[in-house]
Amino acid sequence: MTSSVATHPRSHQAIGAAIQAAKARGEPAIVAFMTAGFPSPAHFQDDLRQVAEAADVVEIGVPFTDPMADGMTIQRASHVALSQGVSLAWILEQLTSMAPRPKAPLLLMSYLNPLLAFGLDRLPAAARDAGVSGFIVPDLPFEECADMKAALSAEGVGLVQMVSPVTPDDRLATLCAAGQGFIYAVTMTGTTGKSVAVPEEVIAYLDRVTACSTIPVCAGFGIRDRQQVLRLKDHVAGVVVGSALVEVLERREDPAAFINRLRGA
């Protein structure tokens, strides 16, 4: 961990610092995604602690009834979590009460409506108190994000910007300049969870994003194994692992062992 992580554990700079620290060790950072309260709310704190021990950054999914950008695994995880009473308020309470705090910086991934229902007036301080460094909001494109970003930044909480293979170059420059924490480069058009072969054009696209951005770039959507991590290694600062990790947690396997396999350890 770098000193900036230690001195500003809650600010969004902690995210970028953790990713760069991993990269400096010669391996892409692992940004690990888990749906909060899946497979079981009772295991949430334990699961999170184990994941945060092994990963560089943890992305906690807030379940939503209509996860438009997600594939079958995360849709199913969301519905199971919701049916067990998981909500944004519950997640923030769990995080606030966790002692010791998870080791890695935390992000919340949420569709917009649960955040609006919680209230943009209350959300930034509640997130800060829960140790959340940033948000990823897949249905909040750059053009609609000004209010959210302003509200969060008042408490030092960042808003991660997503880019996609179909984002035109001029727009890519705008999005990279606006991003906080890291740039989330979606590897493919489509939803989360399908395995990606990482063809040459995806590598070229990731190189374009990396060239454009002053903050770390992480590739996400469809990353499941060490082979893919090796293929992406020299082109991005980190990788986001979502559906595959959710499936590991669902099978009650060891998440740290899975993350370490991705690292080749």
Place this chain on the structure above:
Amino acid sequence: MATLFELGEAENLMAREVAGNFPDARGRFGPYGGRYVPETLVPAHERLEAGVKRWLRDPAFVAELEDQLATWAGRPTALTYAPSLSSRWGAEIYLKREDLAHTGAHKINNAIGQALLAKRLGAKRIVAETGAGQHGVATAAACARLGLPCTVYMGAIDCERQAPNVGRMKLLGATVVPVTNGDQTLRSAIDEAMRDWVSDPNGTYYLLGSAVGPHPYPYLVRELQSVIGRESKAQMMRQTGGLPDAVFACVGGGSNSIGMFYPFVADRGVELIGLEAGGRGPALGDNSATLTLGRPGVLQGSYSMLLQDADGQIQETHSVSAGLDYPGVGPEHSLLMSIGRVRYESATDDEALAALSECSQQEGILSAIETAHAFVGARRYAAAHRGSKILVCLSGRGDKDMPTLQKTLLKGQL
């Protein structure tokens, strides 16, 4: 809403709505609307918006659309005086006969318009969602007409209760994909169509069927459906010598209603009333009365009224009519309600079925169950305004509802 009136905003918003200033450059109808979509779909929406600007007023496009509407879709549709309902309800009742349009509902106005647009934008294939199946049938027909491959997503529950329409879509050459995740109705079908589109945003055109979703869809659908209100106005003037006192339409996502209402918005003397599905009653989950009972939020790309719980989770809805069974509503309806220009009420399942039966037996028109909600509103209004002149949007015919009608009105018979 009260706050808008307190701010003195309502009159200002009303003036801008009447002047045709909405949606604004950000795709907003006052506070409602916008474009809340994943980054992967932003360029596709920008291309669509540019395409709408380029083509919707283009003389050659307009001429082609008008020709398809006149020679293929059967427009203009009739305005029918309903003598028996008039005498029973104590008012003059006129019916705008969208059930007579090709494929049996107003949905064809939008489907053929967007399919023509998709061709000009170079689309290789069309995806669509459908609830009652009417939009799916209309889209399948328009795609067959224009030689475009078509895939329709339909909730598994809707596939069952609107079975005749599944067969029609297949006969029209479309691929029908039953959606078994989520609530298995219209909302899941939209989610799934969006997921399909996100996989191929450059080659696929998403032909959305209601005045909902991200900008520019609410605007595009309103423009294509406004033919209903424009024709109705001219027909009322010609056949009755004046405008109606009140206009009724059912509201699910709100496409037939916005098409009927929008040309009347500036005629402040004409009351506009939308009827939502009151289902089994006012409890959360028992109805689809979004405007009457919902709160604002973001679902499927736009900020509008929603049926949601305190955590912002979207609620399961219920209506006997698949076409109204949706927890959201088009953003322009949220504006029209908040500025007080349109009043929204609800009709229960039982009221709608009774009204369907009455219209069917008295006027010889078997309407869709969706439409029957509008009859309920018209009958209530007539009771309070004897002798008034009432226009009802008869949005579609009821053939597709036979599986539901067998289990309800015809229960125990046959």
